[in-house]
Amino acid sequence: MFGHVRIYGFSGGGPGGNGGAGGDSASLHCDWTQAWRIASLQPTIDQSVATMYGRLPGAGNANGAAGGASLAHDRIKIGFCTDLDKSVLVNNFEKRGWHQVNGDDDWHFYWAGVQTCRNIFSVDSGYRMHDNQMINHFPNHYELSRKDLLVKNIKRYRKDLERDGNPLAEKTESNNSSGTRYVYLDFVPTTFVLPADYNMFVEEYRKFPLSTWIMKPCGKSQGAGIFLINKLSKLKKWSREAKGPFHPQIAKESYVISRYIDNPLLIGGKKFDLRLYVLVASFRPLKAYLFKQGFCRFCTVKYDTSVTELDNMYVHLTNVSVQKHGGEYNTLHGGKWSVQNLALYLEGTRGKEVTDRLFGAISWLIVHSLRAVAPVMASDRHCFECYGYDIIIDNALKPWLVEVNASPSLTSTTVNDRILKYKLIDNILSVVLPPDGVPDVRWNKIPSADALGNFELLIDEELAAQDEAQNSSNNSHAKSSKLSSRWK
Numbered sequence: 001m002f003g004h005v006r007i008y009g010f011s012g013g014g015p016g017g018n019g020g021a022g023g024d025s026a027s028l029h030c031d032w033t034q035a036w037r038i039a040s041l042q043p044t045i046d047q048s049v050a051t052m053y054g055r056l057p058g059a060g061n062a063n064g065a066a067g068g069a070s071l072a073h074d075r076i077k078i079g080f081c082t083d084l085d086k087s088v089l090v091n092n093f094e095k096r097g098w099h100q101v102n103g104d105d106d107w108h109f110y111w112a113g114v115q116t117c118r119n120i121f122s123v124d125s126g127y128r129m130h131d132n133q134m135i136n137h138f139p140n141h142y143e144l145s146r147k148d149l150l151v152k153n154i155k156r157y158r159k160d161l162e163r164d165g166n167p168l169a170e171k172t173e174s175n176n177s178s179g180t181r182y183v184y185l186d187f188v189p190t191t192f193v194l195p196a197d198y199n200m201f202v203e204e205y206r207k208f209p210l211s212t213w214i215m216k217p218c219g220k221s222q223g224a225g226i227f228l229i230n231k232l233s234k235l236k237k238w239s240r241e242a243k244g245p246f247h248p249q250i251a252k253e254s255y256v257i258s259r260y261i262d263n264p265l266l267i268g269g270k271k272f273d274l275r276l277y278v279l280v281a282s283f284r285p286l287k288a289y290l291f292k293q294g295f296c297r298f299c300t301v302k303y304d305t306s307v308t309e310l311d312n313m314y315v316h317l318t319n320v321s322v323q324k325h326g327g328e329y330n331t332l333h334g335g336k337w338s339v340q341n342l343a344l345y346l347e348g349t350r351g352k353e354v355t356d357r358l359f360g361a362i363s364w365l366i367v368h369s370l371r372a373v374a375p376v377m378a379s380d381r382h383c384f385e386c387y388g389y390d391i392i393i394d395n396a397l398k399p400w401l402v403e404v405n406a407s408p409s410l411t412s413t414t415v416n417d418r419i420l421k422y423k424l425i426d427n428i429l430s431v432v433l434p435p436d437g438v439p440d441v442r443w444n445k446i447p448s449a450d451a452l453g454n455f456e457l458l459i460d461e462e463l464a465a466q467d468e469a470q471n472s473s474n475n476s477h478a479k480s481s482k483l484s485s486r487w488k
Helices: 032-039 069-074 087-095 114-121 147-163 198-207 232-242 339-349 352-376 415-432 461-485
Strands: 079-082 109-111 171-173 180-182 191-194 213-217 227-229 255-259 270-283 286-291 295-298 336-338 385-393 399-405 455-460
Touching (some): 079 087, 147 191, 147 352, 147 399, 198 232, 213 232, 227 232, 270 352, 286 352, 286 415, 286 461, 336 415, 339 352
Parallel strands (some): 079 109
Antiparallel strands (some): 385 399
């Protein structure tokens, strides 16, 4: 559905360009079957030999784990702990024969809340993880999931590419704002951080006084604290109210203010967004996978841009945590629609080529948002993370990145929701764990094609480098053979 699954090279092109490429830059585009050619050469282990104690004697030690670990694995009883009492988690862990322990006990797999993760990686904690432990967050995941830092990192990424003369940083004249826009990296709305960027925002607003903007607190989720403005006076009022006496215990909250996507794609007259799950196994090298069973979240009230509906969150916010309180909320389907249904609808109304281009642009957006944060992310080998990407599609079928969640909800609102999230967790475990099911950071994190389940490869820089080296070797060998034949 998301088109060819590609490994994107650093100099690769973007959507909408010359066949999806950015000029004549060298790229590393490979379909996933080619990418997994290397992985398919690895030894595999029959899952039937896996028990709650890990690998049975004589099962071997596959996929790059240190040879001496095999005997240790024979006696490992996998202990898990979790901060979330969710059946989709516990059932998946217990299905594998794992037993639950407390955070103070010896554990091997921790599905933690973000605060627990920060505590574990805190210098003050003195905690040191061993080779058979894994945790579900990177230490500074907020570089991607905090709204202000996400924007900051994407802006820096663009500037770095521009400074290096990379074709990805190509610009063109902008239609809806002054100056220029990025041709291939224009996937986040114009955004400012308040109160720091207040003056810059006012300058931009005065160029387009009839525009609508959306305010979001940087550190909150589930639609909390969000409101829309279309008059500068409303923002000035907010600014005055925010300037109270200084309280050391209460830091003034930062907000991001973004140009509101006021021309969203509507289905049945209602606004919706996409929730997609992206699994990152490593940031350096970058290894990321997209879960193919994402879904659309619909508003319960038909879209209306009139001033009278500006404060009606049932019109503008797609968050289930907001919509479930509306009188029109449907508990049977939860206001959700599968990505597969969306693709079928778009193919029928817009055509397959346009639909494929849209999903290709979504994959492109995700890959480059991850590239933007990779240099600053602490890529600890014990970590992996499943991010919830929220994406809005406008009526020109252009995707926009709204935000990224480090702890996407695992609460099931419908039967289909429960099935989807159970499968999501099951597939995550299959991808991030070695074939024997025992956490081991010495594993090279290259799962087999079968282990992917409903995930598809977005990018694997390690495989891309291997493929490039192989191609280079083949070319050199061919050139050498050609030269030697001249002297025969």
